[in-house]
Amino acid sequence: MPGDPYRADRMAQAVLTDPTVISDVRGIRAYTGTYDGKPLSIMASGMGMPSISLYATELYRFYGVQRIIRVGTAGGIAASVDRGDVLIGVGAHTTSNMNQLRIPSVNFSAVADFGLASAAMSAALGDPGVKAGTILSEDHFYFKAPGALEALAAHGVLGVEMEAAGLYGVAAAEGKAALAVLTVSDHLVNPGRDMSSTERETLFSRALELAVAAALS
Numbered sequence: 001m002p003g004d005p006y007r008a009d010r011m012a013q014a015v016l017t018d019p020t021v022i023s024d025v026r027g028i029r030a031y032t033g034t035y036d037g038k039p040l041s042i043m044a045s046g047m048g049m050p051s052i053s054l055y056a057t058e059l060y061r062f063y064g065v066q067r068i069i070r071v072g073t074a075g076g077i078a079a080s081v082d083r084g085d086v087l088i089g090v091g092a093h094t095t096s097n098m099n100q101l102r103i104p105s106v107n108f109s110a111v112a113d114f115g116l117a118s119a120a121m122s123a124a125l126g127d128p129g130v131k132a133g134t135i136l137s138e139d140h141f142y143f144k145a146p147g148a149l150e151a152l153a154a155h156g157v158l159g160v161e162m163e164a165a166g167l168y169g170v171a172a173a174e175g176k177a178a179l180a181v182l183t184v185s186d187h188l189v190n191p192g193r194d195m196s197s198t199e200r201e202t203l204f205s206r207a208l209e210l211a212v213a214a215a216l217s
Helices: 005-015 049-062 114-124 148-154 164-174 197-202 205-215
Strands: 017-023 030-035 038-043 067-076 086-094 130-137 159-161 177-187
Touching: 005 030, 005 038, 005 205, 017 038, 049 067, 049 164, 067 164, 067 205, 086 114, 086 164, 086 205, 114 130, 114 177, 114 205, 130 164, 159 177, 164 177, 177 205
Parallel strands: 067 177, 086 130, 130 159
Antiparallel strands: 017 030, 030 038, 067 159, 086 177
């Protein structure tokens, strides 16, 4: 489940046998097909936690989906992370209030499904460019409070994106499984050349490979 509909198109063409569009409502294309003889679907989520939470809830609750894996991009935070690395988000901190509303007076922990995360890491075969750890799901794309990135890095946060915590919360509420597998497109603490918009759309093969392995494990 990438965020970008164009990325969903490319992923479907890359991995699915006989991909068929089963929905195109609001330009959010959903494909179904097979991979190595097993059924697999690819659908965009749009941007942000409200969007992915809406789609994930309906997929889990009304369409029998058991596993959703977000395949997207992230900005690097930790010094150990480099551009092009793949992050397995085992847990997602967030600036959003969405999950805080789930259980009154409880600081909800948004975590990935252990089986999916383990399967993705196993498929990585010790690749040093694949790292597992916590990420941050943020509502504000551009705003960062002074000192926030340094504090996150000091607490071992690998990178930042905008959807995983919402997805993990929905999966917990629905009794289903979820994971985020993210390609690092830029680094927020150690700036350098960022990926272009075209690169962000197309350079997802390693993350997609690990996501498919986990989904079909």
